Each structure stands twice: as C-alpha cells, then as structure tokens.
Amino acid sequence: MPIFATGAAPTRSELIDHLVRTRIAGDVATPRENNLSHYRKLANGDRHYWLGLELGDRWADEQDVLAVMAERCGVVDDPDFRTGQDTIDPELTVGALDRAAAELRKAAEGGQRVLFATGHPGALLDMHGALASALHSAGCDIVRVPLGTYADDGVIVQFGGVAAYERGASLWHTHSPKPMREVLDGLVRTEQPLPDLVVADHGWAGCAAQRGIPAVGFADCNDPALFLGEAEDTLSVAVPLDDHVVDPRFYEPMTAYLLEAAGLSGFNGDVTA
Template identity: 75%
Template sequence: MPIPSRAALVEQLVRTRIAGDVATPRDNNLSHYRKLANGDRYFWLGLELGDRWRDEQDVLAVMAERCGVSDDPEHRFGQDTIDPELTVAALDRAAARLRKAADGAQRVLFATGHPGGLLDVHRQTAAALRAAGCEIVRIPSGLMADEGMVFQFADVAVQERGATLWHTHSPAPMAAILDGLEREGRPLPDLVVADHGWAGCAAQRGLDAIGYADCNDPALFLAESEGTLQVAVPLDDHVLDPRFYDPMTDYLLDAAGLL
C-alpha cells in the first residue's frame, strides 16, 4: 500500500471517522471535561493537575485548540469533532521524536489500554524502531495492577483480566512496569509510546512520552500544553476496524524515516 500524502491521509481520517465527525457525542466530552475540572482523578490519567484546571471552560479552550472540538460552550449536545489537520500535525511531531529515538538507538517502551483499537499501531511502530536499532524495553514478569496481570504482547505492554486484553485508562499498569524496572535495577525507557493513563503516568514521572487520546479524554492534551507530555495525538481511539489506522501508521513511520 502506498504511503498516503498529507491530503490523502486527512481525507481517510475523516472518511473512517478517526477524525472529523467522530462517534463521541458532545455531551460526553463536556461531562468528562467537567469531571476533570472537579478533581475526579479517573480523568487525570495519572497526571498531577493540581488546581491548575479547575475551570472547565479552560479545559474546553485547550481541547478546541489541540483537538479541534467546538469551542462554543453553548454547544452541549449532538456532534463533536476532531480536526484531522491537528491529528496529522501531531503525527508529524511524534515522528520527529521517533526519529530522535532511532538516531540515538534509544530504549523505547510501548503500552496500550486500547488493545482493540491501537495495539497494532503500537506493534508496527515498535517493529520499525527495533529495525532501526532501538531497544524495545521488555517489561518485568509477574506484574499485577488493578486486579489484572500486566504483560507484553507483540512488544506492547497490556493488561489482562479474565484471559481478556483489558480496556483501561488507569495509570496503575504503567506504574507497575516502571516500579518493576527500578526494582530490577534496569534503566527506565528513554521514550514511552502509549495512550491514556499509561502515557500520563510515564509523563508524570518525567519520561518523554507520546500519547494517543480521544476527544473525551482531555488530560493528555492539558499535559502537552504544559510541557509534561511530548505529544498528544488526537483521534478516535476505537473505530469500527483497527485496520483503518494503517494509513496513519504508515504516514507516521514514513515521516520518521522508518519505512
């Protein structure tokens, strides 16, 4: 499959609803922004936001700027959007950080709380970086978090509960990995590529992190705006077919010089 041009990728993101008119409704977005502003730590995704984001209108303003949702506070129901141009711009920033990792043969850790959507995006990126000379961090064995096992599947850390790969926004699995590495006296990653609480936890601990995030999960975008997170990539994180992400991944890896 040819590498998509920027314009072709924008069209494909909109057509598959990875961006553009996404499935997440406006009232769900606003509810999550409000809960974050009210201090609900579930929505902080492992970050320490303190009192800096107590006004939900400030959260909305960042999400409009960095994700492309409507900035109209009176728009409370119906459709909301992710700007595909912002998605591609974030992919370009992520590509620059991946290139730095490849040039320095850095240690990179991949993790996902969205295995049904983003697992293969992370797997393909890990394979490309390994081929470029990076060390893909192997996580310690026997890790537990949130009543589930944390292990690695196709170079990507995931959580398993009840013999099922688990959808989780919790930072606890990433905390278990980083604590386990320290217990074993092993170096922490130079870069973490993940999503949601997995990325937020890594960034909060001072690691370079790239995170994929949906428009109803504002914490990573706030962290990027503050400089805690390297890059937050806005996208619908669980569309109808995970193969829809393949052109996006190809664009990312090509922009990083990894194809």
C-alpha cells in the same frame, strides 16, 4: 471504503481524507455531551480523568479545559454548544503525527530505549506493534516488562513489544495509570534503566509523563488530560484521534504515514529477537 495497501504511506491530503472518511477525525462518534461531561469531571478533580497526571487545581475551570481541547484537538469552541456532534480537526491530528514522528526519529537516531503500551488493545495494538518493530529494527531497545507485573487485579502482558492489561484471559480497555506505574517500578526493582521514550495512550502515557519520561500519547476528544499535559509541557506530544473506530485496520494508513515521516518505513523485524 478504501484502505491503502499495507505499508504504503499516504500523502498528507490522502491521510486527511482517510481520517475523515473512517471517522478517526472529523465528525467522530463521541458526542458533545460525553466530551463536556469528562471535561467537567476532570475540572472537579475526579482523578480517573487525570490519566496519571497531577493536575492539581490548575484546570478547575471547565471552560479552560474546553479552550485547550478546541486548540489542540479541534472540538467546537462554543461553550453554549452542549449537545450533538463534536469534532476532531484532522489537520491537528496530522500535525501531531508529524511531531510524534520527530520523537520516533530522534529515538531511532539515538538508539534509545523505548516502551510501548496501550489501554486500547482492541484498536491500537497493531499500530503500536508496527512502531515497536520498526524502532527495534532501527537499533532501539524495546523495553520488555518484568515478568510477574500485576496491577488492578490483572497482569501486564506484551504482544510484539507492546504492553497491555490482561484480566481473566482477556485484554482489557483501561484508563488506569497503575499498570504503567507498576511497570516502571518493576524496572527500578530489577535494576533496569527506565525508558528514554514512552509511546502509549490513556494512563500509560500520563503516568510515564508525570514521572518525567518523554511520552507520546494518543487520545480521544473525551480524554482531555493528555492534551492538558502537552499544554503544560509535561507530555511531549498528544495526538488527537478517535481511539476505537469499528475496524483496527483503519489505523493502517495513519501508521504508514507516521513511519514514513519518522524515516522508518523501510524497517521491520521481530522485537523479541
């Protein structure tokens, strides 16, 4: 399974082939049953699936959720398709990457203050870290989380400028919006400015967007909330992808494409400098 040389940006068609080959898009691992279960729970008001957004009763019809997911993520739009293989449209993934690149380019041109965070440290930490490094080298201020920021019985830590949730000396996968809420509240308490842009996933992205901060969020086809947030113009960009494939190196070509599209491929550096 070929991987592009580190830092080499694929063309659009090459990236689409890679996304399908590695199942970041195309026929993804998440089954239809799981997708529909999450759409139903969100529609029924289970806030765990709202990812920090305030959706009210606007999405109380599961079929409305499915329609948005078909449009923005590329899942099968047939409501009678209940079991089997579901999909993410790689064209939609790359289109969203282009929109995300525009947000990164704007941040770089304006020297913005940017916060990176991930609820998927086992898969997306390196991607977020590469973006943070490039923006730092381009002149952005990468937000540092106030020391002693706690949430959900754990602590918020940072690696290469990327915030993540740690508990019991291990990094954890989390959908919770509470870590981002505590980070933002901590910045206010310590009289630091809030970010101009958040690049994240799960509840990290949803919470920031709900607070009115422009946010780019990466989301799987079983995490509909961020796509609903984008549909309502609360979230700036929702990028559809399988957010935990078997090897995090599979995201390297996508990261290189994103940096190239943002005009950041020539930048690198230490975000803690």
